[in-house]
Amino acid sequence: MAQIEKRQYEGGKVTRWRVKWRIGGTGKWDGQQFDYQVDAKRFKALVDANGNHRPTPEQLVEHGFAELLPAGVAAPAAPEPAEAVLTFRAYAEEWLSQLVKPHPETVRKYRERLEKHVFPRLGDRPIAEITRREMREWQQSLRDAGLSAKTIANIRGEAVVPIFKAACRPGEDGEPAVRTSNPMDGLPLPEGPRAERDILESPDEARLFLEAAYAVDPEAADLLLCKLSTGLRWGEVSALPPRAVSVARSTVSIVQVLRKVNRRWVVEPKPKTKQGYREVPLTAAVARMVAERCAAASREPGRQFVFVAPRGNHWRYEDFYTDRWVKIPDLAREKGLPRRMTMHGLRHSLLTLLATEGVDLAALRTMAGHASVTTTMNVYVHATRRHHEPVRQIVGGFLGVDELTAAGG
Template sequence: MAQIEKRTTKDGKTTRWRVKWRAGGRRDGEWDGETFDYQADAKRFKALVDAAGNHRPTPDQLAQHGFTALLPAGAAPTSAPDPAEEKLTFRAYAEDWLATLVKPHPETVRKYRERLEKHVFPRLGDRPIAEITRREMREWQQGLRDAGLSAKTIANIRGESVVPIFKAACRPGEDEEPAVRTYNPMDGLALPEGPRAERDILESPDEARTFLQAAYEVDPEAADLLLCKLATGLRWGEVSALPPRAVHVARGTVSIVQVLRKVNRRWVVEAKPKTKQGYREVPLPASVMRMVAERVAQPGREFVFIAPRGNHWRYEDFYTDRWVKIRDLAREKGLPRKMTMHGLRHSLLTLLATEGVDLAALRTMAGHASVTTTMNVYVHATRRHHEPVRQIVGDFLGIDELAAAGR
């Protein structure tokens, strides 16, 4: 395998990068090498040498990847590089990549395209994909952060869309065409740092009671949905699309068999969850199960929770007409938090974690692929441990005994 050496002039003012290798990768092979002014060029050239089995790239390869200055005297590529291919844009390559995806759910592909159109193409779409540098990608990430996107959102955009596109560009084509790129500019590129906003959660039985009292005062129908959401940790699209057939009264559980998802600005019922982790069975407390069972027993219901018009709740309608009133009334009653609906999911998962529910069960309840997501994003620090800590530390220090002795 070829090596890259960093070389600095004696005066320390100039740095160059030398790629060197032994012919054929053999210990007794003759040394060969090339020196470059830029590390990115050295990395690209090293990748070509490695791909050629530790031999100097052919004239065609040198010309195709922009190294015509390294062509031997009198040598010329057998075929001129295709200008259209040399200037293949990120947008064009990304569209081709999306067209080859066969495994993801159609809604997932739609989401990828939407993210690319909104967050990636405006800055990188017209750039030749072969010329995009790590600096550009770092600046692109920081631009998203400066625009107010969270680190998690940026991670989703780059991990689900951008990184796979660059990885594909580093592989040979389906007909063994040379790779478009020689390295992935996202490799080793850290996410931009920024403060993590802690989501408000319900931390105690009193806070949960205050919240639910406000909900039932505003609208018992909406309150039942929120009670189920808080008791199960279901996402909005899961609880709002819950059908009667998914309720197992004898087992005291509900199954996630379909979800409500927004597609092209319309809420539609998808026949199955997006991921295999989405298929799960969630237990319900007896009191919540009775409420759900009463609803299921009513004939002609397509959903467990229905809006006034008789269909499923639309998020926007529920938020504007119900949630805002419930949230504000709860604060008037003394709830010291500005809750969000998704915060109810965070509240349950934090409660289960602090009560010692094992990580595998916690991940299953959440419907996450990785327990890391559950613990790092959804489980929050609470003050429930403060009193036990005070007692333990006080006993250790003997504060009460000192006080009794007049110290």
């Protein structure tokens, strides 16, 4: 498979993305550089679909990379079709253009996923001829490429299945349906081991993680402490304004979020869903830390956020991840933390803790900001070993093994 490398020039001010691969999988290295990561991802998908070979001139033109044609090679003329054939790509583009309910950034993500994971294999196929076998093989190819079952479920559930459903309905003016059946109906996800997310399971593990965070950068550590103690998403905690903090009630309210739109991080004045509007309690120590930051913000004209990057603005995820986060789990493991933590794993850690401590499901769903408690329990709550010792005591008492072994000794 091809790889994508992040490259920085002019002292880190300019970022480029390079796609590189071994020709045919085992030959010499070849590569192509891009200004934007999304273009690099699209090009990588073409290289992978082409068996680790550079895309053909026809493919370059078709997928919007005509500027990469070799010198002296003219853009191939599009062949005259014998008759118009409605391809999956053409139907998908029309479907995307008619969506009105999703946020524009959500529509952009749908298009990006289709360009990267679906169009290279199915884009040129007549949508009416795509079979169930093709869709099963497509799913398995994503699994073989290393995508998780959850990622594949997101791709098919958010875009592929709705496209086929739309194709099975008559047109707006009564035209006959493009398809008679949905090839995704009843098609299970490809089998494979579910990767269990690492979480902090004990006070000692939380202490090791936080010690590492404060050793790397106290400013960043305050943000991570708030994230771990509240279960907030990245976009919620990084855009938290002082006005959302209630010192008297020791709570924070989610009133705005940070979201990436057209490759830029912007603050939006409302959460994505109505469940996103919620009030989250703070422990005494975290409430003091947040209150001190709010007081500092009041003394700094123009400061809009509780947690700020070195230049005084909100943290961009990429900067925080690259400059701060990657150092923290490594240091925590050196200190003895037996986990490979991710930033989102902090949210999983809190929700698992609350579930194991018996917090009722309604409160748990509210803390998470989920529409359904099923999402909270099935995705965010993990099995831990905290029950092992109570189980040993209960089962040992039931069996009376200790008395038997003592008598036998």
